[in-house]
Amino acid sequence: MTSFDIAALTPELNQLIKGARIDNIYQTNPLTLLLKLRIPNQPKLHLLIEAGKRLHITSYVLKKPKKPSTFCMTLRKYLGNGKIRGVRQHEFERIVIIDVSRKEGNFQLISELFGDGNIILVDPENKILQALTYRRMRDRNILRGEVFQHPPSSGRNPLKQTRQDFSQLKELGQLEIVKALTKFLSIGGPYAEEILLRAQIDKKSLCNSLTEHEFNRIFDQLQQILSIINSRNMEPRIVINEEGEWIDVTPLPLKKYAQFKQKNYKTFNEALDDYYTEMTADERVVENAKEIEQETARHQRILQRQQKALEDLKSQNEKNKNIGNLIYLHLGDLQSLLQKIMDEKKSGKPWEKII
Numbered sequence: 001m002t003s004f005d006i007a008a009l010t011p012e013l014n015q016l017i018k019g020a021r022i023d024n025i026y027q028t029n030p031l032t033l034l035l036k037l038r039i040p041n042q043p044k045l046h047l048l049i050e051a052g053k054r055l056h057i058t059s060y061v062l063k064k065p066k067k068p069s070t071f072c073m074t075l076r077k078y079l080g081n082g083k084i085r086g087v088r089q090h091e092f093e094r095i096v097i098i099d100v101s102r103k104e105g106n107f108q109l110i111s112e113l114f115g116d117g118n119i120i121l122v123d124p125e126n127k128i129l130q131a132l133t134y135r136r137m138r139d140r141n142i143l144r145g146e147v148f149q150h151p152p153s154s155g156r157n158p159l160k161q162t163r164q165d166f167s168q169l170k171e172l173g174q175l176e177i178v179k180a181l182t183k184f185l186s187i188g189g190p191y192a193e194e195i196l197l198r199a200q201i202d203k204k205s206l207c208n209s210l211t212e213h214e215f216n217r218i219f220d221q222l223q224q225i226l227s228i229i230n231s232r233n234m235e236p237r238i239v240i241n242e243e244g245e246w247i248d249v250t251p252l253p254l255k256k257y258a259q260f261k262q263k264n265y266k267t268f269n270e271a272l273d274d275y276y277t278e279m280t281a282d283e284r285v286v287e288n289a290k291e292i293e294q295e296t297a298r299h300q301r302i303l304q305r306q307q308k309a310l311e312d313l314k315s316q317n318e319k320n321k322n323i324g325n326l327i328y329l330h331l332g333d334l335q336s337l338l339q340k341i342m343d344e345k346k347s348g349k350p351w352e353k354i355i
Contacts (some may be wrong), residue, residue, distance in 0.1 A: 001054055001113050002188050005098060006089050008229045008251035009056065014087040016057060016269070017045060019054075021080050022100065026064045027072040031132070033119060037084070048273075051132055052117020055096050056272040074130040075121060078107055090150055092157040092186045109149070121149045155186035158222055165220045169207050176217070177210060178203035185222075190256075193223045197255050217355075222251050227253050236268040239273050245338055249275035 001009070020037040023044065028034050035047040048058040068076070076221060082100040090097055094113040099106060105124025112118040119132040120142060128148050135142045140149040156165070171178045180190035196203045199217040201210070229251060237247040240261040248257065251268045265271040327334065344354045 001094065002191060003089075003092050003186055004020070004191050004229065005096050005249075005251060005268075005272075006055075006094055006113065006224075007092060008234055009234060009272065010087050010096060012049075012267060013055075013057070017047065018085050018086055020045065020084050022079050023080065025075045026062075027069045028062050028064060031117065033072075033075070034058075034064070036122045040254070041122070041322070049111050049119060050117070050276075051111065051119050052113060052115060054276050055111050055113065055277070056270065058273050059270075060273065060277050071132060072188055078102070078104075078121060078129060080124075081106065091153060092159055093142055093150070093154060093230070095150065105233060108148075112151075114154075118142065120148065126308050130193055148225065153186055155184055158185045158187060158226060161219075163216065163219050167212070169215060169218075170210065171279050172207040174208065176203065177201060177205045177207055180207050181218075191225070194254050194256055195225065208231070225252070234268060236265040236271040237262040238265070238271055246275060246278050267354075 017037055017039075020039045022035055023038040024036040026034040026036070031051045031053075033049045035049070037045040037047060039045065042132045046058050046062075047055070048062070053323060061278050076108050079100050079102070082102045085099040085101050085106065088097050088099070089095065096111045096113065098109040098111070100109060101107075107124065107129075108122040110118075110120045112120070116133070118135075119288060120128060121130040124130045126148055128142060128144055128146050130144065131142050133142065133146070169177070169180050169184055172184070175183070178189065178196060181187065181195065182189055185192075193203055195218060198221040199214070201214055205214075227317075234251045235253055236251050237249070237253065238246050239250065239254075239257045240263060241247050242260075247260070249271050250257070251271075253262070265274075341354055345351075
């Protein structure tokens with residue numbers, strides 16, 4: 001999910017689950033949590049969090065493990081029956097914070113949806129209680145008992161930029177404008193390209209070659225996208241290519257996908273749920289195909305070993321057959337020799353003389 005996706009989702013999600021109680025927590029795989037939520041007089045909701053990838057309510061049934069992990073048990077201990085106070089995005093980063101209140105105080109369940117991702121439980125004193133992955137890093141540590149720190153910003157918050165702030169992009173000189181946008185603001189490449197496409201600016205234009213009027217056009221298009229998201233006047237959709245494959249999910253129509261078929265949704269959460277469930281199913285197919293390929297290769301290696309063993313047995317069998325034929329050919333001589341040896345032994349001769 002992009003920072004724009006999260007900005008679009010969190011208000012929608014906040015409205016859906018604010019005030020809900022956490023009924024139970026499951027860890028469906030090493031990177032994924034499923035929170036079962038309870039709201040009085042309403043059907044149960046299931047919030048799915050996949051570290052580094054996605055976060056949304058799901059209507060699909062997921063297989064729950066019989067034995068909970070240590071991480072899952074800790075979350076149940078501190079968040080079980082806790083009340084969700086709200087869902088928010090940290091700055092304009094790919095970080096979602098779920099605030100949960102219990103009698104012991106207010107806890108935070110922090111989902112980092114960038115890089116390899118992480119899910120971190122923070123106590124009322126802002127100390128790390130548990131994390132999906134513990135790490136020592138140059139700018140912060142994710143370790144039990146340490147004060148939690150957010151990662152350094154990936155860029156400026158676009159919601160807080162003025163037109164005057166935006167003009168500082170010109171100072172980036174020979175840098176391409178598409179790269180400058182992603183460096184200056186905490187937005188990814190796809191939305192940087194979309195903004196430039198809407199502003200009718202070549203993405204490879206150098207910053208110091210653009211006029212003030214062109215910078216204003218870029219700023220205006222950024223504000224227009226942010227305004228659509230902030231006003232919740234979105235048109236969520238899944239983008240489908242010519243082969244019928246789902247290639248993206250977006251909270252609003254994007255100009256770069258104008259030529260593609262698109263499936264519209266009432267809420268962005270529903271679009272995310274369908275899209276990622278489909279993508280996960282495709283990933284499982286790929287994983288299963290790889291498993292089948294690996295298993296086939298293993299059986300081929302076994303077959304090769306067995307074929308070699310069979311050839312060795314055939315060779316040994318031929319050798320033994322030749323020995324047998326030779327013995328049979330000289331059977332009379334061998335019987336006479338054996339009888340002579342036995343007679344000489346009976347007469348008391350030593351083995352050296354018999355031989």
